Amino acid sequence: MITKILIYCLLAVGAFAGDISYSIANIAESSDGKWIMVDRNWRKDCPKRLEVKLRVSEDVPSNNVIIKAYFYDKDKKLIYTYSKPCTVWEGTKKGYEEIGLPPVIKKGGTTEVYFALTPELLKLFPKAALIVFGDTSSVVVKSKNAVDPMDYEFPEKSKVSK
Numbered sequence: 001m002i003t004k005i006l007i008y009c010l011l012a013v014g015a016f017a018g019d020i021s022y023s024i025a026n027i028a029e030s031s032d033g034k035w036i037m038v039d040r041n042w043r044k045d046c047p048k049r050l051e052v053k054l055r056v057s058e059d060v061p062s063n064n065v066i067i068k069a070y071f072y073d074k075d076k077k078l079i080y081t082y083s084k085p086c087t088v089w090e091g092t093k094k095g096y097e098e099i100g101l102p103p104v105i106k107k108g109g110t111t112e113v114y115f116a117l118t119p120e121l122l123k124l125f126p127k128a129a130l131i132v133f134g135d136t137s138s139v140v141v142k143s144k145n146a147v148d149p150m151d152y153e154f155p156e157k158s159k160v161s162k
Contacts, residue, residue: 021057021161022065022134024142025110029117035089037098038116042089048117049086050144052131053110060135062101067133069115070154071126078153079124085113132156 030051035042050069069082087100105111115131129144130152138161141149150160 019057020060020135022138022140023055024131024133024140025053025055027052027129027131027142027144029144036114036116037087037089038118043116043118046116046118048122050115050117050129050131052085052113052115052133054105054113054133055110056105056107059107060105062103062105065105065133065135066139066156067101067113068131068154068156070130070132070152071121071124072128072130072152073125074127076128076152079126080121082115086116088114128152130154134159134161 028051030049031047032049035044036046036049037043038046052067052069054067067085069085070078071080073079085101087098089096090099092099101113102111115129127145128147130141130149131144132139132141132154134140134156137159139156139159141154141156141160143149150157
């Protein structure tokens with residue numbers, strides 16, 4: 001246990017000491033019948049979701065990152081926000097488990113996260129979805145749609161890295 005704590009502390013110090021670059025490799029809409037956690041409730045009525053693939057230039061503890069999804073209507077008005085990705089209930093080698101962010105997002109790998117497209121959200125007719133990924137000093141933003149993310153308002157906008 002102490003070893004794990006020391007490793008996480010070293011990763012945290014390394015994350016703050018150097019410049020970490022964040023990237024959103026892909027945003028795709030997927031459909032499956034997996035259970036997904038939305039607002040602390042497991043739901044099976046949300047077969048559609050955004051599947052987002054994230055990458056980092058250095059190992060970084062997942063509790064040090066910001067991963068949000070913002071949804072906007074046709075007038076660029078914010079209609080819904082996910083403050084963190086949704087976890088899914090999925091079959092693994094160990095059986096069925098709750099799958100979310102790993103404790104450390106690894107350099108050189110791709111981390112998948114999900115945001116549920118609930119029936120309630122879809123009834124609001126979202127026209128744009130922005131994903132924000134980074135830390136308290138720098139973020140990247142990418143749109144699922146063919147829109148310029150900087151045309152929309154979101155709290156982390158001033159921290160977007162060029």
